[in-house]
Amino acid sequence: MSVTTDAITSLVVNGVNLEMVDRGQGRPILFLHPGIGIDPAAPVLGALARGGRLIAPSHPGFGGSQLPKGMTSVDDLSYFYLDLLEQLDLRDVMVVGVGIGAWLAAEIAVKTTERISQLVMANAVGIKVGDRETRDIVDIWAIMPDQFNELAYFDPQAGKRDYKTLPDAEAAAAARNREATARLAWSPYMHNPKLKGRLHRIRIPTLFLWGTADRILSEPYGHAYCSAIAGARFETIERAGHFPHLEQPEEFARRVLAFANAGVPAKAKAR
Secondary structure, three states, rough: OOOOOOHEEEEEEEEEEEEEEEOOOOOEEEEEEEOOOOOOHHHHHHHHHHHOOOEEOOOOOOOOOOOOOOOOOOHHHHHHHHHHHOOOOOEEEEEEEHHHHHHHHHHHHOOOOOOOEEEEEEEOOOOOOOOOOOOOOHHHOOOOOHHHHHHOOOHHHOOOOOOOOOOOOHHHHHHHHHHHHHHHEEEEEEEOOOHHHHHHHHOOOOEEEOOOOOOOHHHHHHHHHOOOOOEEEEEEEEEEOOOOHHHHHHHHHHHHHHHHHOOOOHHHHHH
């Protein structure tokens, strides 16, 4: 992993030590990673930091961040992040989430958008769209890693990892990411049954980004999710799957920052 050490910092929120990337200047962008975690050296982080102050934590229980007792759901995690926004006194925040991170972004926004002005949700999970007999989201615990890569990536090679040769810290982080994902999203599987009925509470500009090669989720699922938020926009990203921020980092960041700038008044842009 190659990244400058001054880009990685730690923050204690309610007694919980959080590992995070904090880089760039200007309007805050809170990046919420998917279940596979976050690599501080990921190109998308540098690309997003060109457009503001990027804050990209490892969620509690993921990577090198502590897991507090009693945190067992994405709903719990959303309250933690509301405390983080308050502690840092962040305002006019653009929240960007991918996968479970997008679900988390939605859970935050249905509670309050006092400190949030825009929302970007990429290949989001978090709601049930079909009936009880229909599986909306592939059961990632029932497939092998190679099968997961085939379904999750446009280029399956992008997801391959030889865990036997990884440095101990990276292997431990990967194991923690998988364990924390199961803890937060095992039952009910990858959704909060109450969230869909609360999405009408999101009244800020919202953009759905969708990697078209995603076979963990279907594009109709994404459109149904998007349509539950008034005024939300849906845009596709080609040659990307469930993790478009990894397979198309520059295009992902370009879409996010263009959306951010579109929401800034002309006078503010001129400053």
